[in-house]
Amino acid sequence: MRRLTFIPALFLALAFACISPAAADSVFTVSDIHVDASGSSVAEARNAAIARGRPAAWQTMFRRLTRQQDWARQPVLDDAALQKVITTYFPSHEMRSTTRYVADVNYVFNPSAVARVLQSAGIPYTAQMAKRVLVIPMAPGYSRGSGWTQALASPRHYTSLVPFGVPVGDAMDESALTGLAFDTATWGDVEGAASRIHATEAVLMLAAVNGNKLTVTLRRLGIGELPTKSSIEVPILQGASSTYPSAADAAVHALEDMWKNHVAVDFGQKGKLIVEVRVNSLAQFASLQSALAGVPNVAGVTVVAADIGAARLSLSYIGTVDQLRDALAQAGLVLVNSAGAWQISQGGAGAQ
Numbered sequence: 586m587r588r589l590t591f592i593p594a595l596f597l598a599l600a601f602a603c604i605s606p607a608a609a610d611s612v613f614t615v616s617d618i619h620v621d622a623s624g625s626s627v628a629e630a631r632n633a634a635i636a637r638g639r640p641a642a643w644q645t646m647f648r649r650l651t652r653q654q655d656w657a658r659q660p661v662l663d664d665a666a667l668q669k670v671i672t673t674y675f676p677s678h679e680m681r682s683t684t685r686y687v688a689d690v691n692y693v694f695n696p697s698a699v700a701r702v703l704q705s706a707g708i709p710y711t712a713q714m715a716k717r718v719l720v721i722p723m724a725p726g727y728s729r730g731s732g733w734t735q736a737l738a739s740p741r742h743y744t745s746l747v748p749f750g751v752p753v754g755d756a757m758d759e760s761a762l763t764g765l766a767f768d769t770a771t772w773g774d775v776e777g778a779a780s781r782i783h784a785t786e787a788v789l790m791l792a793a794v795n796g797n798k799l800t801v802t803l804r805r806l807g808i809g810e811l812p813t814k815s816s817i818e819v820p821i822l823q824g825a826s827s828t829y830p831s832a833a834d835a836a837v838h839a840l841e842d843m844w845k846n847h848v849a850v851d852f853g854q855k856g857k858l859i860v861e862v863r864v865n866s867l868a869q870f871a872s873l874q875s876a877l878a879g880v881p882n883v884a885g886v887t888v889v890a891a892d893i894g895a896a897r898l899s900l901s902y903i904g905t906v907d908q909l910r911d912a913l914a915q916a917g918l919v920l921v922n923s924a925g926a927w928q929i930s931q932g933g934a935g936a937q
Contacts, residue, residue, distance in 0.1 A: 612649070612746075613694040615642040620676075621687045630686035635674060639667040642692035646699065649746060650710040652845045653838075660706045670698040709849035716915070718749040718840070719775060719784040724792040724825075727762040729754040733792050736829035737836065746841045750782040757781070767791045772806045786810075788843070790836050792829070797821050799828045801836045805843060815843055848911060850882060850904035858900045858909075860920070860927040865894065873918075873931060882912045898929070 620638040624630035640662075647659045662670070672695045676688040703710050721727055722734040729752070738751045752758040758778045765774060767789055775787045786807040793800050795818070802816040817839045819832040864870040877883055877900075885901040902909045910920045919930050 719787040736833035
């Protein structure tokens with residue numbers, strides 16, 4: 586960068602929980618909390634029912650965003666505090682009498698308020714949407730028509746926090762995956778099948794009978810990443826095939842927790858990067874600033890120096906550099922280290 590002109594620092598106050606509207610709609614809305622209460626009038630019954638549903642919605646929200654290992658640390662919020670983190674609610678399937686109110690309620694949470702509660706409690710949580718994952722059922726190998734594959738492909742998993750799909754099952758997938766070895770498979774072995782469902786990573790799920798239990802081992806594969814593993818056990822019911830549906834439910838929860846462990850941000854871990862950006866216009870620079878404002882891990886941005894076509898930014902962030910890189914990628918930004926110098930550019934894939 587030549588002829589740098591130093592200018593006063595410009596600080597952008599970026600809330601940790603700032604995410605895109607589309608992400609907020611899905612992540613920070615808890616749906617179908619069943620409420621039922623009575624009172625001296627229908628209005629009193631309705632207010633009591635809505636209030637009674639808030640703690641259940643908060644628990645669902647907390648467990649959605651946090652790792653299972655942190656569930657016992659859930660902050661206890663009274664009704665006044667709950668009303669501060671819940672912005673609105675939408676009842677449906679209402680039934681009422683003069684003294685009773687019954688409904689299913691959708692509660693909408695305020696991302697920034699949730700972030701403040703979790704940050705003050707020192708609990709890591711996820712504030713970004715998961716990208717699509719290819720799940721490859723194996724028992725012990727992959728088979729399109731197996732009971733294990735059918736259990737994981739069930740429509741009841743469509744609402745998983747981690748969107749996933751099983752292989753499409755065409756001839757190309759059958760050829761590539763039929764001989765797949767669980768312990769030695771690489772991203773290159775599954776990349777073709779993943780690309781056909783627009784997935785950016787894959788998780789192999791191996792179901793194996795282990796005495797009176799069915800053990801499901803998950804092995805995650807990603808571009809340029811070392812594989813990671815986790816496993817769960819489910820009691821066998823009347824046989825392995827009859828246990829597949831409950832094992833699939835447990836495996837999907839394990840998939841969600843594996844993702845949370847990978848992306849959950851530790852508030853106590855903070856860092857700062859000096860990054861170079863190249864821009865062709867003020868409009869492009871404004872677009873870059875807007876994209877940074879939507880990245881949950883970014884805590885602040887200061888313009889250190891600027892020149893025609895280039896700028897140097899000081900980027901404060903929460904969590905690890907890898908987590909920052911993943912969060913930036915979801916906002917369409919690419920963070921790279923070239924010969925010891927960090928650079929940010931637009932043109933990432935963005936959230937899927």
